[in-house]
């Protein structure tokens with residue numbers, strides 16, 4: 001039973017699905033979901049093309065409700081992007097810089113520690129990803145993580161995407177397993193899921209040539225899981241992929257999860273076009289974002305949490321996503337460069353109360369969690385003066 005789930009959720013789901021009437025075209029999907037039978041590629045294609053988005057959202061919301069009730073999770077974290085210097089140049093990336101660029105940066109360990117100190121009294125997670133720095137090997141990161149743990153033992157380190165792990169292993173002449181073990185021994189707690197993009201090498205060839213292959217991404221996460229390092233997984237959609245390639249992506253993640261159970265959370269996010277070099281991207285509309293959230297909830301029956309990534313889709317869309325199957329909205333974040341350089345306008349520096357308000361606006365109950373979903377506390381929003389609510393237009 002995954003952390004945070006209600007007991008007997010599958011039974012409750014069967015009951016709520018079967019006690020309602022649904023359009024005939026959804027009969028097979030309803031039957032499978034009520035028996036916890038994984039949905040097929042054809043089911044996925046149907047869900048991505050059906051005109052009945054409201055029905056899909058309703059079903060996804062029922063699954064979320066059966067699993068977690070009205071609870072929606074968030075944590076108190078800070079993002080620190082340690083360097084923007086990167087040896088790769090993925091086409092969708094507005095963050096990376098060459099070493100000699102005027103605005104290239106690399107944080108000294110002391111600088112990183114001082115930055116984290118600013119937030120350390122009110123966060124329990126630091127989320128760190130960055131570019132593939134040409135010199136920073138396992139020794140550098142082990143030193144960084146050891147110092148973070150020494151200074152802030154209560155802070156969980158969620159850091160380094162699969163491609164960063166591959167890059168560090170290469171620089172250090174180590175296997176993936178060796179480097180992950182060294183990093184874990186130095187304080188690494190979990191891996192974020194970034195860099196999955198679309199797990200289809202023909203798409204990767206266009207949008208992130210030179211990055212790890214689909215199989216390498218999965219293998220790095222498989223290895224992390226085997227070392228008891230939990231990870232998240234992601235999907236970047238709205239570039240050049242087809243619906244079928246999105247389904248391939250979801251099926252690959254589901255397959256690995258059935259083998260390892262190491263994924264905690266799936267985080268789908270749309271491509272943001274500003275300042276990146278992918279003019280041929282199709283871009284995701286608001287309804288497309290909601291559909292991807294809902295389809296992910298339905299296809300990924302073995303990955304417990306689906307995150308509405310506020311940093312990317314914004315607060316208002318997040319409220320809606322929480323009614324389309326998402327149960328998590330990430331954290332307080334405070335600092336973030338990658339999505340904001342790509343054009344995100346999501347507010348930074350939200351405190352717990354602001355996050356909890358987003359959750360309440362969606363009709364849910366805010367639950368503060370830790371990184372590994374092993375501790376939960378209902379978040380009580382402090383009393384603030386009542387504000388007038390916006391009146392609906394009446395036409396008179």
Ligand code: SF4
Nearest residue numbers: 086088090093096131
């Ligand atoms: S997405 Fe990551 S690996 Fe690719 S260019 Fe940007 S920072 Fe480098």
